[in-house]
Amino acid sequence: MKLAIIDIGSNSVRLLLATYENNIWHYEPKQLWTTRLGQRNSDGTLRTESMEASYQAFTEIKKLADQYGVECCFGFATSAVREASNGLEFMEHVSEHCPMEWRILTGDEEAIYGFNGALGDQLNDGRHYTTIDIGGGSTELALGNKDGVYWSRSYPVGAVRLQSMSDEGPQRVWEETRLLWDPMMIQGEFGEFIGIGGTLTTLAAIDLGLENYDGTKVQGHKLSRETVEGIILNLRYMSRDERLQVKGLPAGRADIIVAGAEILTSFMDAYEVPHVFVSDQDGMEAMARECKRTYSNH
Structure with missing residues (x-):
């Protein structure tokens, strides 16, 4: 099929x-x-x-x-x-x-599909995981285990939406978003924070120095808080032409990647997250599995 x-x-x-x-x-x-x-x-x-x-x-x-x-x-x-x-x-x-x-x-549906697509079989270890998906217009968080997502949020902050705010100065996005995040009630043994979506996969590709994007190399890549901050500091004062020379940074994200990365550091600081693991798989894979089930039942 x-x-x-x-x-x-x-x-x-x-x-x-x-x-x-x-x-x-x-x-x-x-x-x-x-x-x-x-x-x-x-x-x-x-x-x-x-x-x-x-x-x-x-x-x-x-x-x-x-x-x-x-x-x-x-x-x-x-x-x-x-x-x-x-x-x-x-x-x-x-x-x-x-x-x-x-x-x-809806924002909640988006969060849940992202969680299911990114984690899949990994949930069989019984631990609880959180996904963060920083998109262009919104950021979704989902927390759950093999029994499903039991806490999720969709926030109206994204790399496209906050681009102009990010351009105003190095602390603007962090200041705007640092009090945004709701307390997360983890109900069991915690595994890891998993990052999905374009901002996260691009940061992984930059950290890996990929000439051409390769999802198999991005999958499971560990991004520390220090690494993300280093990428922000490196890119913030570059011209667009200079950014276009950065390995792993596609032209379509050159102007918004800093804003997206700043949302990530705000999130990591709020929840005291030292690192995230990046997943190339996201809600698209979850949607494919759902479509297959629906199609098979017809």
């Missing part, structure tokens, strides 16, 4: 092509298109240019899905679309460019 999962985020539209065969999943490397749906008009609506860039992406995704032989195509939208008054209208147009089933996720 061949699936296409499309994540319609605030910074980018991402595609995961997956095959389920002989009880084994085969995931192709994720592909992304930077569309910046999170940079909305002053009234909060999605901008025409961001929607047009997204429609172009969906046209290309349809072509790739057809070539792959996809039987089921599913899209999910997150904070940019769920907060925009024209988000529903935008999603209705999406299917004209790439026919798919789709949903607009």
Whole structure:
């Protein structure tokens, strides 16, 4: 069975092509298109240019899905679309460019899918884990164990949303977000903090100095608080051209990575987290597994 999962985020539209065969999943490397749906008009609506860039992406995704032989195509939208008054209208147009089933996720749903996708079989050890997903428009936390997520939060802070605040000065994002985080009630033996999403995977790729992104190398990479601070200090005063020379930093994230990393340090300080382990797998893999179950039951 061949699936296409499309994540319609605030910074980018991402595609995961997956095959389920002989009880084994085969995931192709994720592909992304930077569309910046999170940079909305002053009234909060999605901008025409961001929607047009997204429609172009969906046209290309349809072509790739057809070539792959996809039987089921599913899209999910997150904070940019769920907060925009024209988000529903935008999603209705999406299917004209790439026919798919789709949903607009709540912040809680986004947190839970991310947790399930990142941890999967790791939960069999019985320990409790927390995932942090710093996206373009929002940041999701989820805490749970093999029995599921029992605490989750979605905060309206993201790398696109706080970019201009970050540009104001080195402490601005930290000051704005340091009191944001709610107490986390861990109900058993704790394992690790797991980081997912574009900010975290990009920081891992930078730390690893990857010429080309490789999810297998990013998977499980340990990022310490000191390492993240070092990346922020290194990038903050670089010009865009200088940032484009940094290994592991894609052009579509060059201007927002510092803001995203500052949200991460704020989180790590609030919960006294010395390090996070990065997962290349996230809500897209969880969505693929759910689609397969739904499809199989038809």
